[in-house]
Amino acid sequence: MILQIDSRESNNKKIKEYFDSIGQEYFVSKLPCGDYANPQNMKVVVELKHSHNDGLGELVMNLCRTITHERFRKEVMLSKKIGVERFIVLIASKDITNVDEIHLWKNKYGKVNPETFEKIVKTFRDKYDVEFIFCKPNECGKKILELLNIAK
Numbered sequence: 001m002i003l004q005i006d007s008r009e010s011n012n013k014k015i016k017e018y019f020d021s022i023g024q025e026y027f028v029s030k031l032p033c034g035d036y037a038n039p040q041n042m043k044v045v046v047e048l049k050h051s052h053n054d055g056l057g058e059l060v061m062n063l064c065r066t067i068t069h070e071r072f073r074k075e076v077m078l079s080k081k082i083g084v085e086r087f088i089v090l091i092a093s094k095d096i097t098n099v100d101e102i103h104l105w106k107n108k109y110g111k112v113n114p115e116t117f118e119k120i121v122k123t124f125r126d127k128y129d130v131e132f133i134f135c136k137p138n139e140c141g142k143k144i145l146e147l148l149n150i151a152k
Contacts, residue, residue, distance in 0.1 A: 001150045004039045006031040011051065018141030024150070033079040034087065038148040044086040045079060046144050050137060055091035056102065056117075057109045063120050064112050076128045087130050088147055092137040099125065099132050 003019065003026040005012065012035075019026050031037055034045025049055035049062070062072040079087045096105055102118035125132055135143040145151075 001038060001040060002026060003145070003148065003150055004029060004031060004037045006035045009035040009048070012048070015048075015141045015144070024141075024145065032082055033075045033084060036144045036148065038150055041149070042082075043084060044088065044148055045084050046147050047075075047087065047089045048092070048140060048144070049089060050092035050140055054108075055093055055134075056096060056105050057107070059089070059091060059121070060107070060110060060112050060117060063124055064117070073124075073128065076130055080129075087128075089130055089132045090140065090143055090147065091132060091134050092140050093134050094137060097134050 003024060005016075005026055005028045007028050007030045016026070018024075031045065033047075035048045036046040038044065049058040051058035062068050076087055093105075096102060099118065099121055102121055103115045105114045105117070107114055107117070121132060124130060133143070133147070
């Protein structure tokens with residue numbers, strides 16, 4: 001199966017290299033929502049947060065700043081409108097393995113309290129039916145294929 005990568009997805013050189021190394025076919029084209037999808041089954045999309053191997057820092061920007069929060073919320077709402085059943089936010093993290101551990105995160109980038117941030121993520125998850133899944137930074141490519149049911 002072929003994989004679609006959103007043309008606006010940046011900083012994904014290592015992930016593309018991983019796909020190339022295992023012979024995973026992909027094409028780059030604008031997706032209405034998410035960063036990665038199986039074009040034969042658009043009911044599941046993956047939004048990747050992996051900036052500088054710390055996806056939580058990137059997620060803070062998406063959920064804790066008014067302008068980016070609204071953009072992210074609109075993207076999730078659009079996904080539901082066009083029939084996406086699973087909007088998955090895949091977060092690359094060296095230390096955190098699930099939403100219930102976010103309060104343990106060492107935030108190096110700002111003033112957001114990790115305990116408060118965990119509550120924000122859980123509220124967003126529950127309100128908008130979004131899945132937050134974690135993986136090690138070097139496992140993003142493999143996890144994307146797994147989540148999209150693209151066997152390789």
